[in-house]
Amino acid sequence: MNAPISGAGRYIGQRVLRKEDLRLLTGRGQFVDDISIPGVLHVAYIRSQIARGRITSMDLDAARAVPGVHAVLTAADLGVFTTKIWSMHLTEVGGPLTRPLSNENVRYVGDPVAMVVAESRYIAEDAAALAWIEYEEEDPLITVEDAMNGPLVHPGTDNNIVREVQTPPNPEFDNIVASAAHVMTSTLRHQRIAQSTMEARGVVSNPTGMGELTVHIGCQSTHIASAAIAMAFDLPENKVRVVAKDVGGGFGLKAQPWREEIGAIAASLLLRRPVKWIEDRLEALTTSCPARESDITTTMAFDKDAKLLALDCVYNSNNGAYPHMPDAGMPVMMFMPGPYRIPAYRFVGKAWLTNTVGLGGYRAPWAIESLARESLFDKAARQIGIDPVEIRRRNLLTASEVPTRNPLGIEIDNITPIECLDNLLTKIDVPAFRAEQAEARKQGRYMGLGIATYIEPTAANGVFPLLSDHAQIRIDHAGKVIANLSTHSQGQGIETTHAQIIAEQLGVNVDDVTIYQDDSTRSGFGPGGAGSRQAVVAGGAIIRAARLLTEKIKAIAAHALNANPDDVTIEDGMVKVAGAEAMSRSLKEIAMLAYGDPKRLPPGMEGGLDAQYRYTAPRMFTHASAAHACVVEVDAETGFVNIKRWISSEDCGVQINPAIVEGQIAGGVTQAIGVVLHEEFTIDSRGNPTAVTFKDYHLPAISDVPTFEYTHITTPADNEGGFRGVGEGGIIIGGPTLLNAIADAMLPFGDLPDDLPMSPTKLHKLMQPNPPA
Amino acid sequence: MKPAPFDYVVPATIEEALEHLDRGAGDATILAGGQTLMPLLALRMSTPGIIIDINRIPELQGLSRGEGATRMAPMTRQNVALASSDLATALPMLTRALSHVGHFQTRNRGTVGGSISLGEPAAELPATAVALGAEIEAHSLNGSRRIPAEEFYIGPYATVLEPDELVTAIHFPDWAKGSITVFHEVARRPGDFALVGLVGAITLDQGRIARVGLAWFGMGPTPIKSAQAEAALMGQDPASIDWKELAAMAVSETDPFEDHSASADYRRSVGRSIFARTLPGALNQGAKA
The missing domain is CATH 3.30.43.10 (Uridine Diphospho-n-acetylenolpyruvylglucosamine Reductase, domain 2)
Structure with a gap:
């Protein structure tokens, strides 16, 4: 009973088909725009056409006169509410005060300055086009360099730095670097990335009853959304019901309601009408908090044996005008040491404000740490003259060195990067590849092998609200299982994985378990999808709740059947007594006892058949580990990168559903392929986004994605269930794996450019014997 | 939106x-x-x-083989044209180009005339019309005219079509049986517009080039007929041609631009490579066939 789950069970570890997919694949999902409420009004935002300036006049009369327009609202109209935007931690965002509509000054192209509320989105957009706004335009700050030298983005601050982080001073640091046998420095410039969720943002806000509000919103946690909305309008949180059944991707974008969602809710409260705002793709690709834009200069100092002595990083990120949370690289600083032995560590990070749309969180916001570290390891290996695998082996923490703490004091224990690397190397014959590579080069074909290793800090535990999850499981009078979970899914398959855990624990059929997580008023508080935590934390809550429920079932059955509770088991929904087949009872019969025949329950036992548990993972971080390899060929004629093989070797502990684990890896790696090869949220010198449709914003297509070869190690974590998170690993490790492979392929031509993406133009230029001037 | x-x-x-x-x-x-x-x-x-x-005008649908030419009504769906065995026999170059237009789903709606009238400089069909020597038939209330494709395009999405004119047919002249298809497109992802594209046809007569039509796409503000290269090829024995030199000449006729996907230098350089490889490759294959 109390033995940890390990290896394959009846359901745990099985490739159970996703319960969600039938409705999603047959168009029966319920996304925000599927919500239809009689009398709903539609919002179109009137947005700044300039990146920086002061509004000198705003004439909205023509817009207001359009038939079907109910209101054209400005910041002054919304002023009756707080409408303050809160971070996903339900704290101040820690940067500029952020509200739905800008008042006097506009700070990015697309900054909302007014909103039309009309009977249809068509009418609303027609009216929005008639708004006449005049600006006193100023030169915008677009890049971090602009921010360093330009005027203030927000008045009342000393400079455009909105947050700074650094490691504690180490007076010996410079001496350590100076006396090192080998020192390598490299800069990496990460482009800005558009979030590109399949379902863009959206909200339907419906004031109901007396002072109650029901909000359908694309979110990652109904609870965080409910709390943030309540705080923005000074409403009691228990009056704000947030409903979100299906959400088409979150990645961090939907971790908190943002300007446009709060604006639409404000309109519904002002007009006392249901109001809908559905972000269109143009808005999504221009004004929906993009991610990642940052640069990092990394220095590694090694002794003569290629063992790291010191690691030094200088990080700057472009936070735009209104970031989700200022990013000075705190998590980059925390996770940069990874699974390596780093005797001396220095990190300085700054978050800069610019006249661009605010920086958003995006799947593994710290992922540049692995990109920078793993690509510099490869450069160092080449300079020192050892194999990229060997330099990692010399610096990875070995089993005898853990538990330990990384230079930031983070506990590193129960990690398996070396095991993952060893396992990976059984799948790829490196010497054979080197021979093939050498032969190919003679023919003018440029192949490369990239390898990277890392640990992923999953299920972060310590900062509100990323602490605990709640599960309430009940067996209804018909013997079927309903679980209300504090989780939320943006596509992760929680209705399947978490049903598998319940089915395994309770001994019921997985088809008889239904998960609900779509309503803030139905389930316990939890942070939902954030930080690769839902398997670990909600999984633990489920196991504990199911265990309580199992004990109750056994106690009821034993009492009713006059059997020893230890002899009672539950299999396939049947409650059985060892050695007495005839005494078997269905769960339905036990449920009818529990609900309908209290006299037959054990003395003192409450009726009903339900249990709940709130679980906190035992560690600050539950580490997952991985090593990936990929083989590429760069076409000498076109500079195109063809990914020929991709092998993953990861350890996410006990796998609930390997197909879903592999789906998470595939999705993350695919996003990483987009980052390294294709995607770029470009902005011109006046601050205008220039890749505003998917014709110009290049997502990876299926033709860019190889057939992944997955291998798994399953070292149980020391939490309930033994699970480790796997949500962000693919995007973290995918980037450096691919970048290292391209660098290896391009070795005859020199170092890669320092800016992503590695476009055909850049690679082709590097391959030309005499690059055009 | x-x-x-x-x-x-x-x-x-x-x-x-x-x-x-x-x-x-x-x-x-x-x-x-x-x-x-x-x-x-x-x-x-x-x-x-x-x-x-114009989706419900019956005369604007379908393709027909006529004397010395294939007449393509403008509303012929790209997938319908692509599936036509008559077209594949008569003009395999056009069938080949059609297979690169957008995606299966967009070709179900997209029309041959729509693409040719629009004049996207990186699209396959306008360049194919130029390379194959097509004529574009346009009607207005004042009458009709036939415009050679190479004179049709004047800039990105700009043609000589007057505001009152409607494209009513595209006439693709026949190419002798056995003519060789020249086609190579470099695109970031299948279905994308070309970074660099080359399309054309070559007819050999007793080992010498007797007829040739070549055009670039994605290499300037319009599809670009490679007139100098065509002239240099006429009458030549393919075995005696310096393809690198000819490729340089052909690329010198283009005027590529820089955009999100590629620089102008990239387009020129890749253009030279694909020209120097695609033409002899196609001729070799044609000779074997």
Whole structure:
């Protein structure tokens, strides 16, 4: 009973088909725009056409006169509410005060300055086009360099730095670097990335009853959304019901309601009408908090044996005008040491404000740490003259060195990067590849092998609200299982994985378990999808709740059947007594006892058949580990990168559903392929986004994605269930794996450019014997 | 992303469509397959007063083989043309180009005439029309004319078509049986517009090049006929040609641009490579066939 789950069970570890997919694949999902409420009004935002300036006049009369327009609202109209935007931690965002509509000054192209509320989105957009706004335009700050030298983005601050982080001073640091046998420095410039969720943002806000509000919103946690909305309008949180059944991707974008969602809710409260705002793709690709834009200069100092002595990083990120949370690289600083032995560590990070749309969180916001570290390891290996695998082996923490703490004091224990690397190397014959590579080069074909290793800090535990999850499981009078979970899914398959855990624990059929997580008023508080935590934390809550429920079932059955509770088991929904087949009872019969025949329950036992548990993972971080390899060929004629093989070797502990684990890896790696090869949220010198449709914003297509070869190690974590998170690993490790492979392929031509993406133009230029001037 | 208000008319005949065009006086836009127009309307980058939907005019559908030419009615869906065995026999170059136009789903709606009339400089069909020597037939209330494809395009999305003219057919001249298809497209992802594209046809007569048509796409503001290279190839024995030199000449006729996807230098350099490889490759294969 109390033995940890390990290896394959009846359901745990099985490739159970996703319960969600039938409705999603047959168009029966319920996304925000599927919500239809009689009398709903539609919002179109009137947005700044300039990146920086002061509004000198705003004439909205023509817009207001359009038939079907109910209101054209400005910041002054919304002023009756707080409408303050809160971070996903339900704290101040820690940067500029952020509200739905800008008042006097506009700070990015697309900054909302007014909103039309009309009977249809068509009418609303027609009216929005008639708004006449005049600006006193100023030169915008677009890049971090602009921010360093330009005027203030927000008045009342000393400079455009909105947050700074650094490691504690180490007076010996410079001496350590100076006396090192080998020192390598490299800069990496990460482009800005558009979030590109399949379902863009959206909200339907419906004031109901007396002072109650029901909000359908694309979110990652109904609870965080409910709390943030309540705080923005000074409403009691228990009056704000947030409903979100299906959400088409979150990645961090939907971790908190943002300007446009709060604006639409404000309109519904002002007009006392249901109001809908559905972000269109143009808005999504221009004004929906993009991610990642940052640069990092990394220095590694090694002794003569290629063992790291010191690691030094200088990080700057472009936070735009209104970031989700200022990013000075705190998590980059925390996770940069990874699974390596780093005797001396220095990190300085700054978050800069610019006249661009605010920086958003995006799947593994710290992922540049692995990109920078793993690509510099490869450069160092080449300079020192050892194999990229060997330099990692010399610096990875070995089993005898853990538990330990990384230079930031983070506990590193129960990690398996070396095991993952060893396992990976059984799948790829490196010497054979080197021979093939050498032969190919003679023919003018440029192949490369990239390898990277890392640990992923999953299920972060310590900062509100990323602490605990709640599960309430009940067996209804018909013997079927309903679980209300504090989780939320943006596509992760929680209705399947978490049903598998319940089915395994309770001994019921997985088809008889239904998960609900779509309503803030139905389930316990939890942070939902954030930080690769839902398997670990909600999984633990489920196991504990199911265990309580199992004990109750056994106690009821034993009492009713006059059997020893230890002899009672539950299999396939049947409650059985060892050695007495005839005494078997269905769960339905036990449920009818529990609900309908209290006299037959054990003395003192409450009726009903339900249990709940709130679980906190035992560690600050539950580490997952991985090593990936990929083989590429760069076409000498076109500079195109063809990914020929991709092998993953990861350890996410006990796998609930390997197909879903592999789906998470595939999705993350695919996003990483987009980052390294294709995607770029470009902005011109006046601050205008220039890749505003998917014709110009290049997502990876299926033709860019190889057939992944997955291998798994399953070292149980020391939490309930033994699970480790796997949500962000693919995007973290995918980037450096691919970048290292391209660098290896391009070795005859020199170092890669320092800016992503590695476009055909850049690679082709590097391959030309005499690059055009 | 909702279109600005517009009037919508659905003529049943060419005559009726021309009357609407005439009345529209430059404020009218033709809706064919809508694969380009619909996004432009949604982005309000195109805000016509009248949209003339020509999807229900029977005479504008289908392709037919005539004396010395294939007549393609403009509303022929790209997938219909692609599936035509008559076309594959008569003009395999066009079939090949069609297979690269957009995606299966967009080709179900997208039309041959729509793509050719629009004049996207990186699209396959306008360049193919130029390379193969097609003529574009246009009607207005004042009559009709035939415009050689190479004179049709004057800039990105700009043609010599007058505001009151409607494309009513594209005439592709026959190429002798056994003519060789030249086609190579470099695109970031299948279905994308070309970074660099080359299309054409070559007819050999007793080992010498007797007829040749070549055009670039994605290499300038319009599809670009490679006139100098064509002239240099005429009458030559392929075995005696210096392909690198000829490729340089062909690329010198282009005027590529820089955009999100590639630099102008990239396009020139890749253009030289694909020209120098694709033409001899196609001729070799043709010789074996």
